[in-house]
Amino acid sequence: MSLENKEVPAAPTPSDFIRDIVAAHVAENKYPRIHTRFPPEPNGYLHIGHAKSICLNFGIAREFGGVCNLRMDDTNPAKEDIEYVESIQADVNWLISAWADDKLGLKPKGKTPETIAEEGKRDFYLPAVLSTPNAQPATALEPFYASDYFDQIYDYAEQLIEKGKAFVCDLTPEETDEYRRNGKASPFRDRSPAENLNLFQRMKAGEFPDGSRVLRAKITVDAANIWLRDPLLYRIKKTDHHHTGAKWCIYPMYDFAHCLSDYIEGITHSICTLEFEVHRPLYDWILESLSLPRPLPHQYEFARLSLSYTIMSKRKLMQLVDEQLVTGWDDPRMPTISGIRRRGVTPEALRNFAYNIGITKYNGLTDVSVLEFAIRDDLNKRSLRRLAVLRPIKVVITNYPEGKVEELDAVNNPEDENAGKRKIPFARELFIERDDFAEVPPPKFFRLKPGGEVRLKYAYIIKCEEVVKDAAGNLVELRCTADLDSKTGGATSARKVKGTIHWVSAAHAVDAEVRLYDRLFTEAEPEKDGRDFKSVLNPHSLEVITAKLEPSLQEAKPEARYQFERLAYFALDLDSKPGQLVFNRTITLKDAWAKEAHKG
């Protein structure tokens, strides 16, 4: 037996076509270091689809000893905002914490690319600094910003002009569109480099109004791939930018800025979603046309995430927020990272989900049950069990002395011995769950029923002797007797009764607001066949109730996760105040009984 066989098996390493490519590059020593990046546009909050991308890019950095830069892809000031910059940083930090936070590439605050000489050529480079906890105070570092490269990108544009590979075009947007569609050359295509340079400099100086001129690459006019038909590189937009202020009135287009940003940062693997596949030839053309001295980055594409019962478009999520159909970007019903976090999901659960769904080029629809499984699986292992009654009915144990209180032992987490035990008070008057009693029990109902017995978890076996109703016929209380020897550990405690239910002592229970969240949409594909997603909003996606909790929950902690036994997983909401607890239902427990009952 070799020693290696005694090693604890390592966590499974993901495998997919992109990691295969990276592994091959590592094997052939193609790059000194693998360098990826996560480049969101700060025009909305990150959602679970971005989480997939974050896990991929940081996962690769982690598995291959590389770095993953966080970069704001902020080349369109009209849509972007500092609020989003801040939320993006918070969400990324949360998702990669204790996993890949030592692979997070940042840069010193305010730093812009250095001008260096590489192989005798002028070159721009902005190296990453790892945000290793002890290295630098966190305040000294910040994410990368594409807008920090506007000077360099402008310089590259002039280089293209000088090489005769770009020209200033005076066509209107509509004309440009038509010419490109028809494969017709712009009448301005053959302006001289000198004239182009002059016009471009004047564009920069603000001499021309928005939309009057653009800088275009001079590639072809009729390539089959539209993105090679003299694509736009720069447009005039007299708008202040959240990061560069009023410095610029021309802004580079995505295609021009992105590949150059990758190059400036020394990115090796530029991973994006499938819709950019047709842009790849342009990505390569720009970099190759500039005769850059350092190794060029390459683009690889994978399928974005689609989830059932979910919409993922930032624009539509913003619509939900703007029209107050949810309470905000971090509403626990939102598929945003901040919403998912507020709901009580842990980063580990989200990462496991990302691992489970894999990476391919196939545009599929992932069933939310895969996400739900990852959440339950994680919460089952970590959550503290508590007794809580969501919809109470009163139970009086008629043979239990008035005024007597017993402190019973309860296990905090059967999945984790180290979680220990706690005490819960038992007394004559209790609350049990409304669903745990049936006056006319359906088949296979093994909870409390008239004349029937059930075990109160950690306490006694009780028998329902009398159902008390008011004049209107509403259930008021249940009068029961307890087998006083049947307490956990007692003489008849081994007696088998089919059902065990949860309960709280009426006198000791703590009231709390509980927010019961459910799916936001009633249809698996909210937008199927062009239907308006707002027409299939689930009217019951949030129900707010006041629940009765066991008293230990008074000391609930925001970072802890709880399972209210037999019901669901919960986490404290940030709206909680001392003495005013608010819990969010993260996800219900699997409910085989509900399924059975539905069979009718």
Add this chain to the structure above:
RNA sequence: UGCCCGAUGGUGUAACGGUAGCACAGCAGACUCUGAAUCUGUUUGUCAUGGUUCAAAUCCAUGUCGGGCAACCA
């Protein structure tokens, strides 16, 4: 319409010319002081047609279906 990409059970994924496997979901059962968890078993699959080969999910051709692009958005 042109160009690009894709297609493996209900869903998502693996198999890289040599036994179609895993996860979720489903179903059945065991266990249970959580109708949870756990455990056992199990239904269901290579888009089609040709070709190459001793051998094809895999390579080739054609077709079908699905997705993407054709923004002075990213």
